[in-house]
Amino acid sequence: xxxxxxxxxxxxxxxxxxxxxxxxxxxxxxxxxxxxxxxxxxxxxxxxxxxxxxxxxxxxxxxxxxxxxxxxxxxxxxxxxxxxxxxxxxxxxxxxxxxxxxxxxxxxxxxxxxxxxxxxxxxxxxxxxxxxxxxxxxxxxxxxxxxxxxxxxxxxxxxxxxxxxxxxxxxxxxxxxxxxxxxxxxxxxxxxxxxxxxxxxxxxxxxxxxxxxxxxxxxxxxxxxxx
Amino acid sequence: xxxxxxxxxxxxxxxxxxxxxxxxxxxxxxxxxxxxxxxxxxxxxxxxxxxxxxxxxxxxxxxxxxxxxxxxxxxxxxxxxxxxxxxxxxxxxxxxxxxxxxxxxxxxxxxxxxxxxxxxxxxxxxxxxxxxxxxxxxxxxxxxxxxxxxxxxxxxxxxxxxxxxxxxxxxxxxxxxxxxxxxxxxxxxxxxxxxxxxxxxxxxxxxxxxxxxxxxxxxxxxxxxxxxxxxxxxxxxxxxx
Numbered sequence: 001x002x003x004x005x006x007x008x009x010x011x012x013x014x015x016x017x018x019x020x021x022x023x024x025x026x027x028x029x030x031x032x033x034x035x036x037x038x039x040x041x042x043x044x045x046x047x048x049x050x051x052x053x054x055x056x057x058x059x060x061x062x063x064x065x066x067x068x069x070x071x072x073x074x075x076x077x078x079x080x081x082x083x084x085x086x087x088x089x090x091x092x093x094x095x096x097x098x099x100x101x102x103x104x105x106x107x108x109x110x111x112x113x114x115x116x117x118x119x120x121x122x123x124x125x126x127x128x129x130x131x132x133x134x135x136x137x138x139x140x141x142x143x144x145x146x147x148x149x150x151x152x153x154x155x156x157x158x159x160x161x162x163x164x165x166x167x168x169x170x171x172x173x174x175x176x177x178x179x180x181x182x183x184x185x186x187x188x189x190x191x192x193x194x195x196x197x198x199x200x201x202x203x204x205x206x207x208x209x210x211x212x213x214x215x216x217x218x219x220x221x222x223x224x225x226x227x
Numbered sequence: 228x229x230x231x232x233x234x235x236x237x238x239x240x241x242x243x244x245x246x247x248x249x250x251x252x253x254x255x256x257x258x259x260x261x262x263x264x265x266x267x268x269x270x271x272x273x274x275x276x277x278x279x280x281x282x283x284x285x286x287x288x289x290x291x292x293x294x295x296x297x298x299x300x301x302x303x304x305x306x307x308x309x310x311x312x313x314x315x316x317x318x319x320x321x322x323x324x325x326x327x328x329x330x331x332x333x334x335x336x337x338x339x340x341x342x343x344x345x346x347x348x349x350x351x352x353x354x355x356x357x358x359x360x361x362x363x364x365x366x367x368x369x370x371x372x373x374x375x376x377x378x379x380x381x382x383x384x385x386x387x388x389x390x391x392x393x394x395x396x397x398x399x400x401x402x403x404x405x406x407x408x409x410x411x412x413x414x415x416x417x418x419x420x421x422x423x424x425x426x427x428x429x430x431x432x433x434x435x436x437x438x439x440x441x442x443x444x445x446x447x448x449x450x451x452x453x454x455x456x457x458x459x460x461x462x463x464x465x466x467x468x
Contacts, residue, residue: 025454026342043321047463073302110459119463121321125456132436135459142436143460144322146336147452149426152417157344164342172302173343173393174271178244204275206303
């Protein structure tokens with residue numbers, strides 16, 4: 001394909017200068033820098049056979065790169081169930097996904113998956129000025145991008161930006177805004193550490209893409225700011 | 228269908244914050260109920276044992292509408308017709324092997340009710356009809372398209388209009404140069420609905436991750452997107468056109 005090259009297509013924004021919404025994640029830009037979601041996908045009727053052994057290879061690559069959370073929507077996440085149990089439940093229908101907190105992990109993961117040549121689709125959802133350099137470093141070639149154009153419509157129905165930054169980390173919105181507010185109160189009162197509260201919220205995301213590390217940081221900040 | 232067994236409910240209200248759509252309502256100091264008109268059948272309350280006294284029980288879902296709601300709102304379910312869990316669509320995730328969005332085309336994924344607000348399908352119909360009117364062709368393998376009475380206009384079957392869901396995607400494609408018209412249609416319809424939607428624009432990119440769709444986004448007066456889902460082209464057999 002011939003397209004006009006663009007050496008710097010996505011200029012970096014200043015730290016914390018922009019609030020962004022996305023299909024998957026919301027929050028301050030600097031916070032989103034520690035947040036990379038990975039997906040393994042088979043396409044129905046095209047490459048959906050013999051998936052289980054390939055899925056195990058994906059798990060090995062994710063574990064080697066230190067994926068902080070991952071799971072299979074049919075089985076749950078590693079924060080909810082023992083890793084061995086999730087591996088034992090892997091089938092040809094499995095759809096794996098997870099989250100990294102550093103760009104270096106993304107590079108290592110992509111290099112490993114490219115080397116294994118498993119033939120399944122891989123998607124990384126993140127800030128474009130983070131993920132595209134990671135692709136370049138891992139020597140993989142971006143094929144298609146789903147660009148977020150943000151949230152439209154009756155936005156006064158949305159919870160606060162602070163709450164959205166947490167709830168949008170479960171892409172299927174299984175985490176209610178009220179639950180996040182409750183966890184912030186618990187942190188503020190010292191009943192739970194930010195890490196404990198974040199891991200409790202992560203249990204509501206069956207896919208394993210909830211970033212409990214970023215969440216703990218957000219809850220800690222929100223707990224302080226609401227005193 | 229989750230229900231509260233009244234004689235087991237202690238009125239502690241611990242279940243209330245668990246529900247993503249606020250369907251749990253206190254009746255009095257000793258009883259909470261589930262507003263079935265609001266419930267989207269996501270089953271979060273059931274999966275997460277939201278009641279410490281076991282007062283939430285799950286009844287068999289009855290009827291097409293409740294089942295539709297459930298399959299679209301509970302990510303652990305798989306939409307049988309598309310074979311895809313979650314909202315039952317693959318959008319860009321497998322585009323390297325499906326070629327669903329080709330060079331020169333753009334895919335549009337309008338994620339109705341998202342983030343976290345939910346929707347009545349009547350609002351999805353308004354948006355679908357608005358974008359169909361400016362030339363968006365709906366994706367065949369999509370749960371919303373399946374319940375359309377007229378795929379040319381985006382009109383839904385009447386009996387679905389009041390169904391309440393956590394989210395559903397209006398998904399289709401058009402030539403890239405039509406994108407500003409689609410965006411204008413979304414601008415016009417966004418004030419006529421009682422929910423929110425998130426918009427994704429799907430495009431093939433070059434080896435640097437660049438797509439001329441960004442210029443169409445500029446032309447429509449929107450800021451350059453800074454976040455996206457990047458399909459890194461490792462699927463096989465690879466679609467290159």
